[in-house]
Amino acid sequence: xxxxxxxxxxxxxxxxxxxxxxxxxxxxxxxxxxxxxxxxxxxxxxxxxxxxxxxxxxxxxxxxxxxxxxxxxxxxxxxxxxxxxxxxxxxxxxxxxxxxxxxxxxxxxxxxxxxxxx
Amino acid sequence: xxxxxxxxxxxxxxxxxxxxxxxxxxxxxxxxxxxxxxxxxxxxxxxxxxxxxxxxxxxxxxxxxxxxxxxxxxxxxxxxxxxxxxxxxxxxxxxxxxxxxxxxxxxxxxxx
Numbered sequence: 001x002x003x004x005x006x007x008x009x010x011x012x013x014x015x016x017x018x019x020x021x022x023x024x025x026x027x028x029x030x031x032x033x034x035x036x037x038x039x040x041x042x043x044x045x046x047x048x049x050x051x052x053x054x055x056x057x058x059x060x061x062x063x064x065x066x067x068x069x070x071x072x073x074x075x076x077x078x079x080x081x082x083x084x085x086x087x088x089x090x091x092x093x094x095x096x097x098x099x100x101x102x103x104x105x106x107x108x109x110x111x112x113x114x115x116x117x118x
Numbered sequence: 119x120x121x122x123x124x125x126x127x128x129x130x131x132x133x134x135x136x137x138x139x140x141x142x143x144x145x146x147x148x149x150x151x152x153x154x155x156x157x158x159x160x161x162x163x164x165x166x167x168x169x170x171x172x173x174x175x176x177x178x179x180x181x182x183x184x185x186x187x188x189x190x191x192x193x194x195x196x197x198x199x200x201x202x203x204x205x206x207x208x209x210x211x212x213x214x215x216x217x218x219x220x221x222x223x224x225x226x227x228x229x230x
Contacts, residue, residue, distance in 0.1 A: 004160070043161075043206070043220040056215060091160055103210025103218045104148055109160030 002026045006092050006110035014118050018080040021113045023092030024073055031102055032075045033093040034060075034067055037112070043091075048102060049075065055102075082117045089114050130227045137194040139224045141207035142187075148210045150183055150190050151218065155204045164192075164205075169212075199230045 005024040013019060025032045034046040047057035052069040060067065064083070069075045079086055093107040131137050141150070149168045153161040165181045167174045167190065174181045180193040194201055204223040210216050 042222045045217055048217075056217070093161075101148065101210070101216045103208075103216040106151065106163035106166055107161075107218065108163065109153075111158070111160045 002108075004092055004094050004108055004110035006090075006113055008113060009111065010114045010116075012116045012118065013082060015083055016081045017117075018078065019082050019086075019115060019117075021077045021090050021092075021115070023075040023077075023094075023110060025075060025092070025094030026108055027073070029094035029096050029108070031095045031097040032069060033095070033102075033107060034075070034077050035091040035093065035109075037089045037091060046077070046090075050097070050102075082115075084117045087115055087117050127222070128225045128227075130229065131197055133197060133199055133228055133230050135197055137197050137201070137226055137228070139192045139205055139226070141190045141192070141221060143190075143207075143209045144188065146212045147185070148212050148216060150181075151208045151210070152179075152181060152190075152192050153206045153208060153220075155206065155223070157203075161206060194226075197226075197228045199228050202226060202228045 007022045031050050033048040035043050036046055037043045046060045047067045048055055049069050066078045089112040091109050091112045093109045095105050095107045097105050147169055149166055151166045152164045154164055155161045165174055165176050167181050167183045169185055178195045183190045204225050206220050206223045208218040208220045210218055
């Protein structure tokens with residue numbers, strides 16, 4: 001079965017350090033999503049890309065977070081500088097979406113990066 | 119943003135019993151999706167039901183949608199220990215950017 005692959009699975013670092021999370025979407029999927037999951041807030045959409053172009057990053061703190069897709073097989077989410085409140089599980093998901101209606105198809109999730117900022 | 123809200127939030131049942139979860143939402147939707155999340159893993163898509171559909175089946179799963187009451191239910195029949203997981207509903211609104219909005223999830227424990 002095709003899968004979304006995320007690395008690293010776990011990351012522990014100190015406040016102020018740069019954190020980069022990577023995602024390999026399912027081959028052929030044209031839309032990539034980044035989510036953050038916490039106990040308090042649940043699952044929040046941070047940003048998503050269509051055909052590698054950023055479509056919406058309104059859920060992301062702009063001053064410290066950035067998301068890119070250097071090529072069709074790699075999406076990255078970067079936090080610089082990191083803060084303790086960024087501790088969460090970060091999920092990447094991909095899907096094959098037609099048109100602008102990103103919610104009309106299933107999304108396929110990776111197993112996440114569990115991030116702890118000390 | 120609109121979110122689904124699952125009820126009950128935690129459910130504990132014996133293996134072989136049926137488990138029913140409900141999801142309510144507030145605005146008009148294009149579709150509603152159910153996902154499962156096992157501990158330490160990502161979400162897995164289970165079923166998508168469109169706003170013009172009332173019921174859908176997949177194996178031991180049955181999903182209903184009542185758009186007049188803005189609610190959906192997920193029924194797992196003949197539950198197994200492997201069904202122990204959190205179950206999320208997600209709604210895709212008709213208007214705006216149509217992004218999926220996830221509920222907080224139901225935790226289901228199936229006791230062998």
